[in-house]
Amino acid sequence: xxxxxxxxxxxxxxxxxxxxxxxxxxxxxxxxxxxxxxxxxxxxxxxxxxxxxxxxxxxxxxxxxxxxxxxxxxxxxxxxxxxxxxxxxxxxxxxxxxxxxxxxxxxxxxxxxxxxxxxxxxxxxxxxxxxxxxxxxxxxxxxxxxxxxxxxxxxxxxxxxxxxxxxxxxxxxxxxxxxxxxxxxxxxxxxxxxxxxxxxxxxxxxxxxxxxxxxxxxxxxxxxxx
Amino acid sequence: xxxxxxxxxxxxxxxxxxxxxxxxxxxxxxxxxxxxxxxxxxxxxxxxxxxxxxxxxxxxxxxxxxxxxxxxxxxxxxxxxxxxxxxxxxxxxxxxxxxxxxxxxxxxxxxxxxxxxxxxxxxxxxxxxxxxxxxxxxxxxxxxxxxxxxxxxxxxxxxxxxxxxxxxxxxxxxxxxxxxxxxxxxxxxxxxxxxxxxxxxxxxxxxxxxxxxxxxxxxxxxxxxxxxxxxxxxxxxxxxxxxxxxxxxxxxxxxxxxxxxxxxxxxxxxxxxxxxxxxxxxxxxxxxxxxxxxxxxxxxxxxxxxx
Numbered sequence: 208x209x210x211x212x213x214x215x216x217x218x219x220x221x222x223x224x225x226x227x228x229x230x231x232x233x234x235x236x237x238x239x240x241x242x243x244x245x246x247x248x249x250x251x252x253x254x255x256x257x258x259x260x261x262x263x264x265x266x267x268x269x270x271x272x273x274x275x276x277x278x279x280x281x282x283x284x285x286x287x288x289x290x291x292x293x294x295x296x297x298x299x300x301x302x303x304x305x306x307x308x309x310x311x312x313x314x315x316x317x318x319x320x321x322x323x324x325x326x327x328x329x330x331x332x333x334x335x336x337x338x339x340x341x342x343x344x345x346x347x348x349x350x351x352x353x354x355x356x357x358x359x360x361x362x363x364x365x366x367x368x369x370x371x372x373x374x375x376x377x378x379x380x381x382x383x384x385x386x387x388x389x390x391x392x393x394x395x396x397x398x399x400x401x402x403x404x405x406x407x408x409x410x411x412x413x414x415x416x417x418x419x420x421x422x423x424x425x426x427x428x429x430x431x432x433x
Numbered sequence: 434x435x436x437x438x439x440x441x442x443x444x445x446x447x448x449x450x451x452x453x454x455x456x457x458x459x460x461x462x463x464x465x466x467x468x469x470x471x472x473x474x475x476x477x478x479x480x481x482x483x484x485x486x487x488x489x490x491x492x493x494x495x496x497x498x499x500x501x502x503x504x505x506x507x508x509x510x511x512x513x514x515x516x517x518x519x520x521x522x523x524x525x526x527x528x529x530x531x532x533x534x535x536x537x538x539x540x541x542x543x544x545x546x547x548x549x550x551x552x553x554x555x556x557x558x559x560x561x562x563x564x565x566x567x568x569x570x571x572x573x574x575x576x577x578x579x580x581x582x583x584x585x586x587x588x589x590x591x592x593x594x595x596x597x598x599x600x601x602x603x604x605x606x607x608x609x610x611x612x613x614x615x616x617x618x619x620x621x622x623x624x625x626x627x628x629x630x631x632x633x634x635x636x637x638x639x640x641x642x643x644x645x646x647x648x649x650x651x652x653x654x655x656x657x658x659x660x661x662x663x664x665x666x667x668x669x670x671x672x673x674x675x676x677x678x679x680x681x682x683x684x685x686x687x688x689x690x691x692x693x694x695x696x697x698x699x700x701x702x703x704x705x706x707x708x709x710x711x712x713x714x715x716x717x718x719x720x721x722x723x724x725x726x727x728x729x730x731x732x733x734x735x736x737x738x739x740x
Contacts, residue, residue: 243610256485259487263479323535367715367719389656405681417722
């Protein structure tokens, strides 16, 4: 392999080692960006222009910030406490069962193109995580801080799994259209329906694997000596 | 087309910057003020700035985020009273109105603005948030300033993590320009005997996951791996069916998304939002799902592409 192609891997190594060595993410990005500009031969001006224009193009990622005043306001008036109280009224509540329900709702709604029904800021933080925590408090032995941290992470993970392996089944989803365009450029015509249908086996397996983990979690907690 | 939305966001960032500068009781007041002021400039005047100037500002943001901003502080109060049931309404209003507007805006034309699917979804979300805020203020009987201040506190507590998805998207673009993906695909092609069918299947599926981990985005990895391994080897040499090859290949990439800090808005932002001590906690929670699923995808690729 030529030396230039080898060099092109340098920014990836920066990212891998930077994150592996637990460096501050912003510093990792900074060094990786500078090294990518260097091996890509962009020059100082080219690097700055790429940084600027690509940043301006992805500003839409922060629109979700507009939800924060709403969430913060209702949280200040006891939303998280309310979420906990609702769960304590459900005697059979278990964190795993609850998250399986959320996984199903998230995955099915994403498959119908309704990806905004969920998310970490609007759903997981104010509702799903406190509900999972309240359900864990009903388990024998209650919930210590480590378990609380694990459940919060698991709540966020469940949102991601549901979203990722649901949205790909939606015909008008960007990824489906991207795949169609890619093959169409190379003289192979695929229909969006065909691509979306072949995503179904993986989507079902994703649900089964993640749901099994959640059930397993409930079972292990129940079996735990206390 | 999204400019009004960006000006609204920029105004909010400017407000937060002003609050941070005025309140010197908390640490790193000027750094926090500068961070949000620069963000405000990029959002309000972004379309007018020369790209290189915007680039300088982005570098400044990254430097402030990496060296001057404090690590995040506690975000979630430990004990809380339970509020009334109607507090749920604003939270549920956000997705419901977003969905209704996302589906309807592309067919409407309001004040001469035409919406596409993408901009309709973003305007839908923004309008839903504003309506939900009005409802939340009505329910809690408070003035807008208190909600904006609380939202600002929350945003400040999330701190630099709020910027990461954007920085990492920028890095993905730089990676593409530097030819990182092609280099990785070439390296795989050189090292492995891709004329053996199962080797090519493994290289395709694992390559999709690995490159997604490096770039933070399966969309960026797909054309590289499908173009470097999928078309020339699996379709042309081995006669794979392209439809399952595409779908399951992309989903193998998604398994990579679950495993990488480069996908910051999915894996790092929730760490800040949920007050997690371990920065990799969400990735750790996803690992036992992602790895078996990736293995299952490799088997599915082998079975479904060659029926």
